[in-house]
Amino acid sequence: MVLLRGLMALSIGLTVLEPKGNYGMGTFYRSIDTCVLGRKTYEQSARFGMAEGYSGKKNYVLSRSLTTAASPKVTIINDKVAAIAERLRAESGRHVWLVGGAELIASFLDAAAVDEFIIHVIPHMIGEGIPLVSPRHRDLPLKLLACRTFPDGVVRLHYSIKSL
Numbered sequence: 478m479v480l481l482r483g484l485m486a487l488s489i490g491l492t493v494l495e496p497k498g499n500y501g502m503g504t505f506y507r508s509i510d511t512c513v514l515g516r517k518t519y520e521q522s523a524r525f526g527m528a529e530g531y532s533g534k535k536n537y538v539l540s541r542s543l544t545t546a547a548s549p550k551v552t553i554i555n556d557k558v559a560a561i562a563e564r565l566r567a568e569s570g571r572h573v574w575l576v577g578g579a580e581l582i583a584s585f586l587d588a589a590a591v592d593e594f595i596i597h598v599i600p601h602m603i604g605e606g607i608p609l610v611s612p613r614h615r616d617l618p619l620k621l622l623a624c625r626t627f628p629d630g631v632v633r634l635h636y637s638i639k640s641l
Contacts, residue, residue, distance in 0.1 A: 480572045481562060481590055482509070483582050486597040487609050500597055500631055509534065510571040513561075515581030516540035523547045531576075537561075539581055562590035583611035593637050594619070600630035 484505055512531045514522065519538040522528070528547035530536025536551045539561065543553050554561055562585065565573050575585055585591045596609075619636040626632050 558588040
């Protein structure tokens with residue numbers, strides 16, 4: 478079964494933070510064959526030289542305003558999130574990485590279309606930044622699948638979304 482997964486890192490202050498190490502990213506990257514990015518994340522990636530998306534993966538950008546991508550290797554989609562998730566789950570292959578950002582993850586959560594989260598907690602306190610998920614009222618039970626602590630204090634938490 479194809480799972481829709483969010484992989485992210487956050488500070489102790491619960492805002493998105495770029496990790497400084499691998500923390501199992503290679504294993505995760507091999508487990509996926511599709512990436513879904515939000516428009517802001519894609520535009521930021523393009524500014525950093527990643528206009529073609531993630532190498533060796535199918536790349537989609539969810540956007541209501543973009544009509545074309547900076548590369549033909551990236552497909553812009555603007556359907557309803559539930560329909561997108563259904564289509565992605567129906568494809569054969571490996572899992573899907575919901576790359577972000579906060580609005581994209583929130584949209585998939587609101588459509589009950591996230592299966593798992595892998596969250597790296599970085600031992601660094603910052604007072605402001607981008608939230609992990611855009612704030613909305615949610616009550617979402619999670620089931621801890623795995624927890625790993627790295628020597629530098631980073632903690633990886635792997636959760637599935639509990640069925641209600």
